[in-house]
Amino acid sequence: MSRAADSSAFNGDLASAVNNFFNFPETLEKFVFPSRAHEHNDNKGVSSIPVDILDAQKEYIFFMDVPGLSKSDIQVTVEDESTLVIRSGGKRKREEGEEEGCKYLRLERRPPKKLLRKFRLPENANVSAITAKCENGVLTVVVEKLPPPPKPKTVEVTIS
Template sequence: MATASVDVKELSSSYVFVADVPGLRHTDIKVQVENDSILKISGERKREDNLSDDIKYVRVERSAGKFLRKFNLPANANLENISAACQDGVLTVVVPKAPPLEPHRPKTFDVPVGSCSFNTP
């Protein structure tokens, strides 16, 4: 199985995944979110099969085959606005952060006190 090297960066407003996918077109790559918490990047590098029978490989160093990388997304990932783009053999996936929840603030308020008489037995 081939692999794709990935850098993961955290910015103030997003998480950025940058993967090396040399020789692949954007149509060769699949980006998915599984179970609302896992970013999945997959694809396949194909070897040139259109060679004639009289050519044999002397050395093969470039990996070929399917690749798959999975990353756990943080709880504050905004899954609705993920974007991905592939250019010059580099895939960039941007996962925006959801706005922080309002922290719980204790409230102070007045309770009106009325006058009444309690009948006790």
Template sequence: MSLIADSGVFNGDIAAAVSHLLNFPESIDKFAFPSRSNGTNETKGVSSIPVDILDTPKEYIFYMDVPGLSKSDIQVTVEDENTLVIRSNGKRKREDGEEEGCKYMRLERRPPQKMLRKFRLPENANVSAITAKCENGVLTVEVEKLPPPPNKSKTVQVTIA
């Protein structure tokens, strides 16, 4: 047996093992969605921006760094009833010189690429109560949680026969 198998890390699926190794909280797994290209034109030339997901008692909050993009460059939608989709066109305007004859001596900042991220929302996500704001280069998407369902337990009277 290998050292990895003996350590018990791979008792479950590979995603759980990687999550364990990277010390991610288990709650992030509920947002799992394939993020790699599936061969369609939708994902061609698209980058995957890292995201932080905060699980609070009342909502889920998604934080993404989107430097150089304004709120008009970003689209947040819900598809298939429970899939949060965040995309951008990835365009940033370069500043032109104020005087004629100006030219760039160096261009090191890469323009943002098109961005597409999809997240499968948990059952308790209220998809009709989603807000998004872009401020100081950070996109914040808040997804309100639905209240827990009422307890449907019922007491049955026991009779003597």
């Protein structure tokens, strides 16, 4: 084996080792907290940001941290009449003073290039009454609940 081939194989292994070192906390977290596996999506370039969902008396409220994204970067839609979809094709803006050719080894403080979350809404969700707002890096989506169906009346019939 030539020295050049040896060197490139080592560099590949070194790059892999460095990458594994930086990703170790996520690997450990997946093992310790398997319910959080959705946060580390294997879809290239698509991030699955954690969401808190509150089941309030008259509505469902979704809270999602989206630091650095503006309301124009985020799209909230309903697909197939019962699936809430939150997505962003947001592009990261360069930091002031950041050089054109530089490459990050780890990028966590800024929003991902793309994010996508889908939620199956319950039957009592009013898909015609959904509102969303994005303030201070938090997206809040409110889905109103439909009123409960009226309870059937019981009429007593007298027997003659």
